[in-house]
Amino acid sequence: MAASADEHFVATTVDDNEPTCWGCGLHLILPSYTPTFKCGWCGAITNQNIWKRESKYSYWRRLRDCFFVCVLLIFMLFVICGGVWAVYPVVFSISYFYGIFHLTITTILSISTLSTFSLAAFSCAGTPPSIMWGTYPLVGKGDLENYTFCHYCSKPKCPRSHHCQICGICVLDLDHHCPFIGNCVGAANHRHFITFLILTVVSTIYVAIMSINAGLQIWPPVSLRSRIHLHGLSTDTALAIMKEIILALLNSAEHLSTRGLLLVYLFVASISVNVGLSVLLWQQLRFIYKGETYLSHLASQGSEQDGVKDCQNLFHFFGCPYSVSRYLPIMRSSPKTHKK
Numbered sequence: 001m002a003a004s005a006d007e008h009f010v011a012t013t014v015d016d017n018e019p020t021c022w023g024c025g026l027h028l029i030l031p032s033y034t035p036t037f038k039c040g041w042c043g044a045i046t047n048q049n050i051w052k053r054e055s056k057y058s059y060w061r062r063l064r065d066c067f068f069v070c071v072l073l074i075f076m077l078f079v080i081c082g083g084v085w086a087v088y089p090v091v092f093s094i095s096y097f098y099g100i101f102h103l104t105i106t107t108i109l110s111i112s113t114l115s116t117f118s119l120a121a122f123s124c125a126g127t128p129p130s131i132m133w134g135t136y137p138l139v140g141k142g143d144l145e146n147y148t149f150c151h152y153c154s155k156p157k158c159p160r161s162h163h164c165q166i167c168g169i170c171v172l173d174l175d176h177h178c179p180f181i182g183n184c185v186g187a188a189n190h191r192h193f194i195t196f197l198i199l200t201v202v203s204t205i206y207v208a209i210m211s212i213n214a215g216l217q218i219w220p221p222v223s224l225r226s227r228i229h230l231h232g233l234s235t236d237t238a239l240a241i242m243k244e245i246i247l248a249l250l251n252s253a254e255h256l257s258t259r260g261l262l263l264v265y266l267f268v269a270s271i272s273v274n275v276g277l278s279v280l281l282w283q284q285l286r287f288i289y290k291g292e293t294y295l296s297h298l299a300s301q302g303s304e305q306d307g308v309k310d311c312q313n314l315f316h317f318f319g320c321p322y323s324v325s326r327y328l329p330i331m332r333s334s335p336k337t338h339k340k
């Protein structure tokens with residue numbers, strides 16, 4: 001229910017029983033009691049029924065996020081260090097230049113994955129613009145169009161921002177709160193998050209290939225590799241290899257070395273992580289393609305409204321340096337906040 005017409009707006013300072021617009025501080029005369037109304041002057045939406053509530057779970061959720069971030073960091077360091085320990089002696093035994101080549105790829109992938117993870121996890125997800133509010137002459141007509149008031153942050157909330165209960169802040173273009181980075185994904189770190197997902201998907205494919213490669217060098221026996229060279233990789237040879245690998249796993253303690261087990265673990269873990277993150281990445285890219293965030297997608301579900309599907313959305317997302325200010329309805333040159 002919203003009373004937004006200009007005739008509902010009358011500037012008065014005498015009757016304190018009339019509802020007050022939080023945006024410009026003016027008293028409004030409404031035909032009847034309306035819990036939610038829009039100011040005809042500044043455009044701010046006041047909801048008289050919302051009261052500040054503290055989330056009792058936010059402490060535990062933050063603790064859970066810290067735990068997930070630590071587990072993820074340890075897992076990434078384990079895959080990098082364990083992979084180098086298990087794969088590189090084998091790779092360097094083939095050829096020195098082959099080893100240097102793969103060492104360079106590993107270094108680039110590790111540094112870029114860890115740095116994008118850190119940027120997504122530890123940078124601010126996106127701060128809504130500061131804007132003048134609360135004082136009638138300073139708040140101009142339509143300055144707070146469709147702004148609401150965040151009772152948690154006690155400040156204006158622009159139409160494109162949402163409050164995250166776990167982080168305890170309003171985030172511009174909030175996509176979702178990700179427990180694995182312990183942070184919201186919003187306007188300022190969405191690109192870091194997507195880049196992290198892409199790099200992790202590429203890295204896990206690389207780890208899986210290198211694990212197989214190193215595994216084939218040390219195990220199964222050399223006779224199999226020479227058989228592949230002789231007959232090519234036919235279905236029969238592949239089946240024979242599978243059979244010998246399973247037999248080697250079951251029978252030979254020699255083949256169950258720490259390096260062999262670690263290679264099997266790295267392969268299984270990287271494929272599992274790859275499948276999970278590929279699904280997430282695909283979903284995220286689809287939202288960007290449609291010009292939506294996960295939250296706006298949820299909000300538009302059930303309604304006929306749908307984002308404009310365009311590849312330009314993807315180019316725009318990854319293209320020019322991201323400038324939040326260009327997309328904001330109102331940006332003040334002097335972001336000074338005035339409370340009533």
Ligand SMILES: [Zn+2]
Nearest residue numbers: 021024039042
């Ligand atoms: Zn107002």
Ligand SMILES: [Zn+2]
Nearest residue numbers: 150153163170
């Ligand atoms: Zn807030």
Ligand SMILES: [Zn+2]
Nearest residue numbers: 164167177184
């Ligand atoms: Zn959050």
